[in-house]
Amino acid sequence: MAKITYVEFNGKEHIVEVANGLTVMEGARDNGIPGIEADCGGACACSTCHVYVAPEWVEKLPAKDPMEEDMLDFAYQPDPARSRLTCQLKVSDALDGLKVHMPEKQI
Numbered sequence: 001m002a003k004i005t006y007v008e009f010n011g012k013e014h015i016v017e018v019a020n021g022l023t024v025m026e027g028a029r030d031n032g033i034p035g036i037e038a039d040c041g042g043a044c045a046c047s048t049c050h051v052y053v054a055p056e057w058v059e060k061l062p063a064k065d066p067m068e069e070d071m072l073d074f075a076y077q078p079d080p081a082r083s084r085l086t087c088q089l090k091v092s093d094a095l096d097g098l099k100v101h102m103p104e105k106q107i
Contacts, residue, residue: 002096006033006051009104018091024100025049025086035102042087044068047075048106049086054099058082061089076107 006014006028018027028036028049037048044067053061058081064072068088072078075085086100 002091002093002098004091004095005097005099006035007099007101008035009102020092022091023087024051024089024091024095024098027091028086035106036086037106038087040087044071044085044087047071047073047085050075050078050106051084051086051100051102052079052082053084054101055082057098060094064088074107076103076105 001017001019003015004018004024004027014031014033016027016031023042025036025038025042029038039048040046050072061084064084068085071085072083075083
């Protein structure tokens with residue numbers, strides 16, 4: 001389990017425990033966190049689970065694969081350093097304390 005903090009665009013925080021093996025997107029979906037739509041269900045075929053990773057976590061996460069990089073081109077106001085698709089972030093103990101911020105909207 002990892003405690004993950006999801007921060008809505010308005011600043012409201014949701015701290016939830018997410019089971020290892022799930023994705024950060026599934027953690028948001030399963031806990032009713034607003035701001036992550038996940039229209040494709042985690043297939044990395046849309047960009048509606050886009051978040052900005054807290055700066056202190058950027059280097060701790062696995063590198064983006066080419067498919068995630070391509071899909072981020074379709075995200076709302078992507079940040080080259082901090083933008084990630086939560087469907088591509090697999091939860092493990094190493095992600096305990098992760099903090100992600102939702103963009104103003106998903107497209």
